Amino acid sequence: MPNPSLCAPSRARVFTETERQSLYDVIFNRRDVRNEFKPDPIDPAALDRVLRAAHAAPSVGLSQPWNFILIRDPARRARIKRAFTRANDEAAAMFPENRRSDYAALKLEGIEKAPLSICVTCDRTRGGKVVLGRTHNQDMDLYSTVCAVQNLWLAARAEGIGMGWVSIFHEQDVKDILNLPEHVTVVAYLCLGYVDALFDRPELAARGWATEDDLASVVMQETWAG
Amino acid sequence: MPNPSLCAPSRARVFTETERQSLYDVIFNRRDVRNEFKPDPIDPAALDRVLRAAHAAPSVGLSQPWNFILIRDPARRARIKRAFTRANDEAAAMFPENRRSDYAALKLEGIEKAPLSICVTCDRTRGGKVVLGRTHNQDMDLYSTVCAVQNLWLAARAEGIGMGWVSIFHEQDVKDILNLPEHVTVVAYLCLGYVDALFDRPELAARGWATEDDLASVVMQETWAG
Numbered sequence: 001m002p003n004p005s006l007c008a009p010s011r012a013r014v015f016t017e018t019e020r021q022s023l024y025d026v027i028f029n030r031r032d033v034r035n036e037f038k039p040d041p042i043d044p045a046a047l048d049r050v051l052r053a054a055h056a057a058p059s060v061g062l063s064q065p066w067n068f069i070l071i072r073d074p075a076r077r078a079r080i081k082r083a084f085t086r087a088n089d090e091a092a093a094m095f096p097e098n099r100r101s102d103y104a105a106l107k108l109e110g111i112e113k114a115p116l117s118i119c120v121t122c123d124r125t126r127g128g129k130v131v132l133g134r135t136h137n138q139d140m141d142l143y144s145t146v147c148a149v150q151n152l153w154l155a156a157r158a159e160g161i162g163m164g165w166v167s168i169f170h171e172q173d174v175k176d177i178l179n180l181p182e183h184v185t186v187v188a189y190l191c192l193g194y195v196d197a198l199f200d201r202p203e204l205a206a207r208g209w210a211t212e213d214d215l216a217s218v219v220m221q222e223t224w225a226g
Numbered sequence: 227m228p229n230p231s232l233c234a235p236s237r238a239r240v241f242t243e244t245e246r247q248s249l250y251d252v253i254f255n256r257r258d259v260r261n262e263f264k265p266d267p268i269d270p271a272a273l274d275r276v277l278r279a280a281h282a283a284p285s286v287g288l289s290q291p292w293n294f295i296l297i298r299d300p301a302r303r304a305r306i307k308r309a310f311t312r313a314n315d316e317a318a319a320m321f322p323e324n325r326r327s328d329y330a331a332l333k334l335e336g337i338e339k340a341p342l343s344i345c346v347t348c349d350r351t352r353g354g355k356v357v358l359g360r361t362h363n364q365d366m367d368l369y370s371t372v373c374a375v376q377n378l379w380l381a382a383r384a385e386g387i388g389m390g391w392v393s394i395f396h397e398q399d400v401k402d403i404l405n406l407p408e409h410v411t412v413v414a415y416l417c418l419g420y421v422d423a424l425f426d427r428p429e430l431a432a433r434g435w436a437t438e439d440d441l442a443s444v445v446m447q448e449t450w451a452g
Binding site: 007009010011012013014015018019020022023024025026027028029030032036049051052053055056057058060061062063064066067068069070071072073076087090091094095096103106108121127130132133134135136137139140142143146147149150151153154155157158159160162165167168169170171178179180181184187188195196197198199200202204205206207208209210211212213215218219220221222223224225 | 233235236237238239240241244245246248249250251252253254255256258262275277278279281282283284286287288289290292293294295296297298299302313316317320321322329332334347353356358359360361362363365366368369372373375376377379380381383384385386388391393394395396397404405406407410413414421422423424425426428430431432433434435436437438439441444445446447448449450451
């Protein structure tokens with residue numbers, strides 16, 4: 001390893017209150033978008049910035065286990081949409097009868113409407129057989145990949161690009177359509193496109209499907225329920 | 227459900243280039259901190275903002291499956307530290323012999339040095355038996371919780387608070403120390419404290435343990451390796 005004396009922290013960047021507020025405004029104005037996508041193609045420079053933000057996410061043992069598969073081909077997106085529809089029909093049947101029509105009325109994806117899809121995958125073999133930080137929790141590589149998704153989401157929002165995360169698939173359907181090898185897991189299928197309008201709170205709350213909890217109800221002191 | 231005509235998106239917040247740059251500066255200056263923590267207690271108003279940012283993360287079916295357990299008691303943190311040490315000794319032995327002394331030389335946690343720990347958990351039963359968006363991927367609640375961790379991390383950084391994610395534990399040890407019920411999973415054990423100095427790139431890269439990949443090596447077109 002390098003000489004430790006050459007390897008030291010330096011003065012940390014300090015953020016002003018205005019800069020902090022910009023971050024909070026992005027975080028609180030981020031939405032899971034299903035229907036507000038405009039058809040305009042995404043500016044390549046903006047897409048590059050968004051992907052760089054994703055790639056700057058923390059990763060266990062610096063393994064950077066993610067890949068970003070950019071999908072624009074309408075025929076391929078139509079196949080993905082069919083895979084969604086098959087799974088979503090099954091999903092609807094899982095809900096109690098009194099919620100099924102409400103469920104069916106929700107639009108849960110923008111696969112064909114949004115001009116760009118990004119499949120974010122996790123290579124379970126990246127970094128070798130023993131990865132620092134993954135020795136006792138094998139899922140840490142999946143968690144790293146989700147950190148990249150959240151960075152991507154916030155960066156997209158700041159660029160005026162809405163994003164929706166679609167999770168209602170049989171994973172193998174997506175793997176087949178994208179030719180993913182066995183050792184690669186689909187973590188997120190994302191739909192991206194410019195947006196002019198967004199819900200001012202989570203759409204599932206606005207539509208009465210679910211309610212939001214207060215922060216106070218999820219903070220505990222020292223131990224569970226403490 | 228409410229009348230759909232009362233339930234519509236409104237004009238989306240537009241971010242300026244300066245505001246975007248603030249977000250990118252936070253993202254690129256975020257570090258996994260192990261040793262730079264100062265002992266000063268965290269300002270309660272800053273902690274509240276950071277937790278609100280975490281709680282504003284996306285969650286599958288708006289289930290908000292996370293809890294944030296704030297741990298300050300030195301005796302409890304000492305027990306957590308012992309659980310880490312037990313696991314870390316096992317971890318060291320998993321690496322090839324030629325990497326073991328390098329591994330042992332790395333400081334991988336700030337459990338006792340940082341004044342605040344936050345255990346971020348996921349309640350696997352939150353939202354009921356069938357959760358929208360979790361019907362085909364049962365891990366989506368864990369992924370939602372990781373999105374909250376990443377929001378928390380970025381908000382902390384913007385507040386001048388460093389954060390480190392410790393993952394080298396037997397989960398049951400942490401569950402025992404924090405009295406977590408069976409149905410609650412430990413997603414992240416986080417150490418937080420103010421920082422003046424940080425590494426200017428990932429510490430594992432600065433120390434020669436791992437190398438960073440270029441963005442280009444992880445972006446693909448249309449299909450795997452496409």
